């Protein structure tokens with residue numbers, strides 16, 4: 104993996120930097136030692152009367168010693184190696200990484216106000232209300248409506264993370280119908296957690312009463328297991344039901360609540376900004392590759408209506424069905440819909456019209472030996 | 486009564502009614518396409534590594550220059566001392582001052598190397614951050630990435646730039662010139678003529694103020710040295726001496742326009758970004774553009790588009806409007822009911838009315854409703870056995 108190349112190159116720089124530092128330190132130490140030595144020798148009281156010019160000869164000895172040490176050369180030598188590493192590293196970066204990701208940038212100004220709104224909703228959606236508020240006031244944007252709706256959710260989630268189920272249960276109870284419609288068993292999950300909490304406080308009887316009241320009969324199996332777990336109450340960790348103590352039950356409940364809350368709010372649980380930027384991370388490499396190959400296409404890039412190359416995003420970004428006719432390689436449109444031949448193969452309408460001479464004759468399916476009558480082909484809706 | 490063995494691993498299974506007795510933790514192998522995709526997107530992180538490195542490099546260079554100067558001046562101090570005729574006491578005093586100078590230098594050395602080490606750690610931490618990305622924690626990693634794109638992690642570097650930009654907007658070149666001096670060697674290496682342009686602007690300002698003598702003096706000192714490489718531009722600007730700032734002569738009118746200062750700001754940004762290996766456009770915009778284009782389909786703009794698609798949101802639609810649509814070479818079918826991909830594992834099935842859903846979703850529906858399925862978009866009810874297959878290549 105490329106990161107290792109980069110890391111090695113950087114470690115070389117850091118090593119040389121430390122080396123250069125200690126070399127410099129050493130040189131300075133040595134220089135100062137020599138000067139101090141000379142100074143002490145000159146200050147030596149006994150030498151005072153014997154030779155009045157002794158200090159002169161000591162200083163010229165010092166000069167000689169210093170010249171021999173050649174501190175400047177020492178420093179230079181240490182720095183030279185560091186310099187080599189310093190100029191090499193950016194080259195390694197440029198080689199292993201994309202040095203200019205703006206090459207695939209179309210020169211359009213984004214509406215700043217829109218971008219600010221998107222960023223603010225992102226912060227609110229992440230529960231980062233302080234940062235969101237700060238951002239709003241710094242950019243002078245009007246207050247976002249997203250704030251209030253996310254606030255309630257985060258209060259519920261905050262309580263839930265403290266293992267306080269009250270607000271979550273209240274919300275689930277008042278949206279019970281909608282949750283059922285969405286096929287969610289969130290309410291049941293929350294009640295089960297509450298049951299376990301009561302049981303863990305060693306109040307088995309209370310737990311039984313709670314279950315009777317709140318956990319519906321249709322969740323028979325779930326109920327069985329909850330009740331059985333009471334037999335091990337107090338040492339659940341050594342029982343077949345140790346899983347009931349797992350914190351993942353709580354994190355899953357948090358996730359499910361987020362999902363359902365956003366769903367009812369008409370928002371996506373995934374921040375649209377995160378989704379777009381993540382899609383951008385996948386799309387940029389092929390686009391940059393294309394731009395590097397097609398240097399003279401920069402002009403076209405600014406005006407084209409469709410990306411010049413297919414960009415394969417991974418499954419989580421696939422929100423819509425796309426049908427590409429295997430014959431014309433064109434994406435289906437309203438006026439050129441996908442049609443199912445009686446053999447089961449699917450082509451676009453244009454292809455069928457062409458092969459059947461506008462329905463005047465039957466033709467052979469390009470993918471199997473079947474004879475196809477154009478009037479028997481049926482439009483598909485994905 | 487049967488007791489299901491329960492382990493920590495599938496605690497969640499207990500919570501759902503239709504839970505299978507035991508689900509062994511399945512680790513599906515990571516498809517190689519995902520890995521290479523990750524590797525490719527890590528390659529986008531040049532700026533993340535480059536910017537702190539340039540900072541680090543600058544510190545090293547500045548420190549080195551300083552120590553070199555100090556040490557060589559101590560060395561020549563010793564030399565001077567030996568070559569002149571000082572008394573013993575003077576010699577002692579001078580040597581002592583050299584000693585204390587070196588003492589101070591040692592302290593500075595320590596501080597300097599501490600700063601360098603801290604900056605090295607910062608560079609290294611970012612490399613580690615890249616290395617920590619893997620397919621398993623990608624969602625989390627991407628989230629961190631987005632936060633750092635929004636956060637301007639290298640904020641102190643931007644502060645440095647802002648000072649110069651603000652000054653240029655006030656029509657002062659001093660701090661821009663200081664910046665040029667600080668980065669002289671590197672600007673020279675990249676053949677930058679930014680300093681020349683600053684000098685020309687100052688010259689023009691002197692002409693505007695009708696201080697012709699000063700303009701000539703200034704020109705001789707600061708503009709003329711650029712003659713060797715930029716003679717034509719130089720001549721053009723110096724010729725303004727013959728004109729007033731109100732000139733209508735089209736060839737020179739433009740030089741006096743205040744807009745020239747904006748040009749300088751733009752050029753500074755360019756030079757600055759180049760020096761630190763940064764992109765001119767905000768990273769967020771680059772990623773947003775690429776992402777929006779890759780996600781942009783005609784369906785995203787339709788009524789009732791799924792909320793999961795960012796383009797279902799008005800604000801994202803607005804940004805995507807001037808951008809190109811994505812392009813697909815292969816069919817990709819997503820089940821309307823389960824939102825799962827319809828492929829050979831989960832092939833599409835066609836209702837008598839032509840509506841297509843995934844086998845899994847239809848089967849599940851049929852099992853719950855005595856073999857009947859209901860089309861969620863048209864309300865048509867039919868038997869599961871009435872469905873036909875469709876082959877999409």
Ligand SMILES: [Zn+2]
Nearest residue numbers: 446448468471
């Ligand atoms: Zn066929």
